[in-house]
Amino acid sequence: MSKFISRRGYRNFSSGKDLLFGANNYLMDLLKSGRVDDARKMFDEMPQRDEVTWNTMIAGYGSSGRLVDARKLFDETPKRSAISWSSLISGYCKMGCEIESFKLIYEMQLEGYRPRHFALGSVLRMCSVKGLISRGKQIHGYAVKTRFDADVFVVTGLIDVYAKCLCIVEAEHLFESMPSGRNHVTWTAMINGYSLNGDADGARQCFKGMRGEGSEANQYTFPGVLVACAAVSDLRFGLQVHCCVVRGGFDANVFVQSALIDMYTKCGNLNSAWRVMELMEVDDVISCNAMIVGCVRHSCPDQALALFRMMHGKSMELDEFTYPSVLNSVALMKDVTTGKNIHSLVIKSGYEGYTLVSNALIDMYAKQNDMDSAFRLFDFLVEKDVISWTSLITGSAHNGFYEASVKLFCEMRRNGIDSDRVVASTVLSSCAELALLDLGQQAQASFVKSGLDRSLSVDNSLVSFYAHCGCLEDAKMVFDSMKTRNVVSWTALIVGYAQNGEGIKSLVLYDEMIASGVKPDFITFIGLLFACSHAGLTERGQCYFESMVKDHGIRPCHDHYACMIDLLGRSGKIEEAEKLLSEMDVEPDATVWKSMLSACRKHGNIDLAKRAAATLIELEPQDPVAYVLLANMYSAVGKWEDAASIRSLMKSRGVVKEPGRSWVEMNSRVHSFTSEDRSHTEAEAIYMKLDEMLRSIKAAGYVPDMNFALHDINEESKVHGLAYHSEKLAVAFSLLKLSDGVPVRVYKNVRVCGDCHTAMKFISQVYQRHIILRDSNRFHHFKGGMCSCNDYW
DNA sequence: TTAGGGTTAG
Numbered sequence: 001m002s003k004f005i006s007r008r009g010y011r012n013f014s015s016g017k018d019l020l021f022g023a024n025n026y027l028m029d030l031l032k033s034g035r036v037d038d039a040r041k042m043f044d045e046m047p048q049r050d051e052v053t054w055n056t057m058i059a060g061y062g063s064s065g066r067l068v069d070a071r072k073l074f075d076e077t078p079k080r081s082a083i084s085w086s087s088l089i090s091g092y093c094k095m096g097c098e099i100e101s102f103k104l105i106y107e108m109q110l111e112g113y114r115p116r117h118f119a120l121g122s123v124l125r126m127c128s129v130k131g132l133i134s135r136g137k138q139i140h141g142y143a144v145k146t147r148f149d150a151d152v153f154v155v156t157g158l159i160d161v162y163a164k165c166l167c168i169v170e171a172e173h174l175f176e177s178m179p180s181g182r183n184h185v186t187w188t189a190m191i192n193g194y195s196l197n198g199d200a201d202g203a204r205q206c207f208k209g210m211r212g213e214g215s216e217a218n219q220y221t222f223p224g225v226l227v228a229c230a231a232v233s234d235l236r237f238g239l240q241v242h243c244c245v246v247r248g249g250f251d252a253n254v255f256v257q258s259a260l261i262d263m264y265t266k267c268g269n270l271n272s273a274w275r276v277m278e279l280m281e282v283d284d285v286i287s288c289n290a291m292i293v294g295c296v297r298h299s300c301p302d303q304a305l306a307l308f309r310m311m312h313g314k315s316m317e318l319d320e321f322t323y324p325s326v327l328n329s330v331a332l333m334k335d336v337t338t339g340k341n342i343h344s345l346v347i348k349s350g351y352e353g354y355t356l357v358s359n360a361l362i363d364m365y366a367k368q369n370d371m372d373s374a375f376r377l378f379d380f381l382v383e384k385d386v387i388s389w390t391s392l393i394t395g396s397a398h399n400g401f402y403e404a405s406v407k408l409f410c411e412m413r414r415n416g417i418d419s420d421r422v423v424a425s426t427v428l429s430s431c432a433e434l435a436l437l438d439l440g441q442q443a444q445a446s447f448v449k450s451g452l453d454r455s456l457s458v459d460n461s462l463v464s465f466y467a468h469c470g471c472l473e474d475a476k477m478v479f480d481s482m483k484t485r486n487v488v489s490w491t492a493l494i495v496g497y498a499q500n501g502e503g504i505k506s507l508v509l510y511d512e513m514i515a516s517g518v519k520p521d522f523i524t525f526i527g528l529l530f531a532c533s534h535a536g537l538t539e540r541g542q543c544y545f546e547s548m549v550k551d552h553g554i555r556p557c558h559d560h561y562a563c564m565i566d567l568l569g570r571s572g573k574i575e576e577a578e579k580l581l582s583e584m585d586v587e588p589d590a591t592v593w594k595s596m597l598s599a600c601r602k603h604g605n606i607d608l609a610k611r612a613a614a615t616l617i618e619l620e621p622q623d624p625v626a627y628v629l630l631a632n633m634y635s636a637v638g639k640w641e642d643a644a645s646i647r648s649l650m651k652s653r654g655v656v657k658e659p660g661r662s663w664v665e666m667n668s669r670v671h672s673f674t675s676e677d678r679s680h681t682e683a684e685a686i687y688m689k690l691d692e693m694l695r696s697i698k699a700a701g702y703v704p705d706m707n708f709a710l711h712d713i714n715e716e717s718k719v720h721g722l723a724y725h726s727e728k729l730a731v732a733f734s735l736l737k738l739s740d741g742v743p744v745r746v747y748k749n750v751r752v753c754g755d756c757h758t759a760m761k762f763i764s765q766v767y768q769r770h771i772i773l774r775d776s777n778r779f780h781h782f783k784g785g786m787c788s789c790n791d792y793w
Numbered sequence: 794t795t796a797g798g799g800t801t802a803g
Contacts, residue, residue: 028794052794059794087794118795125796156796188797223798258799289800324802360802390803422803 024052031060040069051079055087062091067100082108086118093126098135101126114146117153124157128164136161152181156189163193168202184215192224195231203228204237211244219250223259230259230266238263254280258287265294283316292325301329305338312345320351324360331364339364352380359387366395386412390423397430405430406439418450419443425461432461432468435747435774438668440465460488467496470745470772470779487513487521495527500779501788503535522554529563534778536792538571558586562595569599570792578608590619597629609633624650624657662726662748664734673729676721680733687724690732694723697762705755727756727773731763743770751775761785 023046030039043049043057054077061070074080074088085108092101101123105115115123120139127136140158143149149158155178162171175182175190187210194202207225210217217225222245229238242260250256257280264273273294280287288311295304308326311318323346330339343361351357358381365373374395381388389412396405409427413419419427424447431440444462459482466475479485479493490513497506510528513520525548532541545564548554556564561584568577577599581588593616600609609630616626627650634643650657663672671680680686694702704722727748734744752760752775764771765785773780781788 055794063794083794090794121796122794128796153796160797183796185797190797192797218797220797227799253798255799260799262800284799286800291800293800293802319800321800321802325800328802356802358802363803366803387803392803394803420803426803 020048020050020053023048024050024056027053027056027060031056031063034064036060036064036066051081051083054078055081055083058084059087059090062088063094065091065095067091067095067097080111080113082113082116083118085111085113086116086122089115089119090122093122096126096130098126098130098132102135102138115142117148117151120148120154121157124154124161128157128161131165133161133165133167136165150181152178152183152186155181156183156186159186159193160189163189163196166197168193168197168199182213182215184210184218184221187213187215188217188221188224191221191228195224195228198231200228200232200234204234207241217244217248219253219256222250222253222256226256226259226263230263233267235264235267235269238267251279252281254282254284254287258284258290261287261294262290265290265297268298270294270298270300283311283314285311285316285319285322288316289319289321289325292322292329296325296329296332299332301332304329305333308342318345318349320354320356323351323357327357327360327364331367334368336368336370339368353382355381355383355385355388359385359391362388362391363395366391366398369399371395371399371401384415384417386417386420386423389417390420390426393423393430394426397426397433402430402433406434406436409443410439413446419447419452420450421447421452421455421458424452425455425457428458428461428465432465435469435745436665436670437469437471437745438665440469442668456482456484456486456489460486460492463489464492464496467492467499468774470500470774470781472496472500472502485516485518487518487524490518491521491524491527494524495530498527498531498534498778501534501781501790503531503537506531507537507540520548520552520554522548522557522560525552525554526559526563529560529567533563533567533570534789534792536571536790538567538573541567555585558589558591561586561588562591565592565595565599569595569602572603574599574603574605574608588615590616590623593619594625597626601629601633604633604637606633606637621653622655624655627655628657658750660726660748660750662730662746664730664744664746666734666737671730671733673726673733675726676724677726677729680729682733682736685736686729686733689736690724690728693728693732693735693763693767694759696766697759700762700766702759702762705758722753722755725753725756727752728759731760731771735767735769743772745772746774748773748775751777752780757787757791761787 027039027042030042039057039060043053046053054073058070058073058077061067061073070088070091074084077084085104089101089104092104105119105123108115120143123139124136126132127139136158143154143158148154155174159171159174162168162174171190171193175186178186187206191203191206191210194206203225207217210221222241225241226238229241245251245256245260257276260276261273264270264276273291277287277291288307292304292307295301295307304326308322311322323342327339327342330342346352346357346361358377362374362377365377374392378384378388378392389408393405393408393412396408406427409423424443427443428440431443447458459478462478463475466472466478475493475496479489482489490509494506494509497503497509506527510520510524525544528544529541532538532544541564545556545560548560549556561580564580565577568574568580577596581592581596584592593612597609597612597616600612613626613630627646631643631646634640634646659674661672661674663670673680727746730746731744734746738744752773757780760771760773760780760782762785763769764782771782773782778789
């Protein structure tokens with residue numbers, strides 16, 4: 001005893017009452033500094049104890065989580081009061097023991113004590129932390145009955161519960177019904193509530209209201225309002241808040257500082273964020289995390305990595321937020337070695353089991369094209385959330401495994417994980433690539449069922465998805481219903497029209513886009529040039545190409561040159577195409593040479609084709625395109641030996657031609673066909689149907705085009721090979737299965753052959769069907785004997 | 794004894 005008295009300097013206190021007061025204070029200090037056992041020792045040694053001594057010790061046990069000790073001491077308390085009960089309850093609440101806390105509230109009433117604002121405050125705090133809205137409402141009911149709904153302490157707690165449980169309207173109602181009793185804590189709870197509920201405007205207005213009423217903001221208030229500024233990139237308001245922070249003397253508070261850093265990076269001002277960082281007196285991990293994320297957001301992954309290295313060098317305690325942030329920067333840099341090093345650190349520090357961290361690792365490996373590692377981590381992950389799945393789904397799509405990405409999405413749904421905006425837009429893109437209309441629509445439905453609002457990215461994906469499935473009316477409908485549109489929305493539709501043979505509509509849409517004030521990007525021009533090329537608008541295309549550089553300052557990339565060479569090649573301006581190729585300010589890549597080769601094929605220019613093919617083979621020796629195109633050109637002019645030598649070259653180099661494959665989607669199943677394929681369970685019926693179709697269209701004037709039977713074999717076999725091309729089998733199957741009038745939708749992985757194209761036109765006429773055929777390059781809409789491409793593809 | 798706060802991957 002003497003020890004604490006001398007330390008606190010209470011020697012001069014004369015009365016026992018003063019001594020006890022000092023002892024209680026010291027007990028409190030010990031508990032506050034976490035020395036619970038020392039406090040208990042002192043408690044036991046105290047010659048005198050009063051109600052405060054007992055309650056302090058009970059509350060101390062509770063705060064440190066020692067609930068059994070708290071309960072034991074409570075049971076031993078000589079004279080219980082409502083405060084003893086509150087002290088005990090506060091411990092159970094702090095530990096989040098919902099059932100026990102409410103049981104105690106009930107028990108204290110049985111003993112005749114009314115829960116007052118202390119107990120109610122503790123319980124409300126627990127409800128707010130744990131998101132227990134119905135329990136919160138229970139307390140609200142009790143407060144109304146006992147008139148505690150007029151107590152500022154209790155009402156503030158209630159506001160906090162409603163706001164944290166995303167019932168902002170209820171919180172607002174309570175807040176507005178207490179105009180006189182509000183204090184700075186109430187205002188703060190409300191500001192943070194708006195912020196949490198995504199109502200940045202509410203938060204900013206509330207902050208203004210608070211200042212207008214003369215209530216002082218403090219270190220608890222500023223972070224909330226800064227988060228709201230960050231959410232809507234309101235730098236102006238953010239700067240004003242920063243001034244208030246400095247004037248109020250809160251600029252050295254780490255909570256405020258980290259919120260300032262976050263606000264500045266999200267409002268596009270990385271330098272100001274760095275300035276706040278530099279002024280910090282302590283190393284704060286959350287501020288560093290915010291700064292790393294900010295650097296990544298501003299495409300400065302090297303700065304992010306340097307900061308991470310600094311944290312690691314200073315032996316700062318990294319948390320589960322640090323790793324995802326820095327892994328993001330590594331993913332951006334595609335730095336495989338650093339990625340692996342950080343992965344080792346994650347394992348060493350024991351964070352691999354954290355979903356947050358593992359998700360970031362999965363994403364990083366997927367972005368580095370290392371899907372094996374991504375899958376391995378995913379399989380080991382115990383708690384897989386929508387982001388774990390999306391990381392894999394996006395990663396698969398990113399690496400061109402669209403089928404895998406769609407399958408993973410279906411598996412995710414089977415595992416009971418709801419869709420969100422990001423996964424919906426990713427899977428729609430994969431469905432678009434594969435032209436899976438049914439599945440994409442199901443993905444959209446599952447997203448709608450999840451109750452989420454539409455977003456710009458989901459709408460953009462939908463426009464693109466419908467356009468990629470050849471459903472232009474649906475694409476346009478989504479586009480028209482959008483409240484806001486950006487360059488991606490416009491471009492999706494421009495490209496959609498272009499690919500579906502409605503080039504003129506693409507150009508009209510472009511004019512509308514410019515008129516609406518949206519600036520085109522490089523993809524918009526790829527769409528426009530594609531549209532011009534396929535609509536035979538050579539001069540218009542050349543104008544767009546010039547305007548892109550002159551009016552919009554966009555440097556042409558390989559894809560633009562490829563489109564232009566295609567455009568010139570198609571209109572027979574093969575010399576101009578060659579000239580453009582030689583004048584390119586970037587080294588021509590395989591895409592450009594492929595266009596050149598296609599142009600040569602169209603016009604039978606074998607010499608130039610040979611040169612183009614040779615370059616292409618040099619650039620991509622394993623890509624079958626050059627070999628096949630050149631061999632086909634030789635075959636077409638009867639140079640069978642040359643064709644054969646190209647094919648044997650292919651064989652000796654192990655280059656495999658991707659087999660032509662057509663597929664149709666029916667009742668959520670995909671039916672796939674290759675040429676002369678008899679593997680389908682209904683093959684017999686399909687072949688019978690196809691033979692009947694061929695007889696009918698021959699009667700209508702169809703003549704098989706031998707130029708597309710590219711093998712040196714006798715005429716009869718040639719006809720036979722042509723007859724059973726994959727797209728013809730797919731159409732026969734569709735005609736067998738679909739009701740009259742339903743459009744036939746067929747998708748093909750390579751370009752449609754000329755003979756099939758002619759056959760489709762006849763089929764559309766004889767069978768009165770709309771046939772939509774998407775090949776690797778574009779759409780063909782066959783109707784009444786005509787094709788939307790005007791035989792120009 | 795007592796209310797309110799910052800970073801978060803796809």
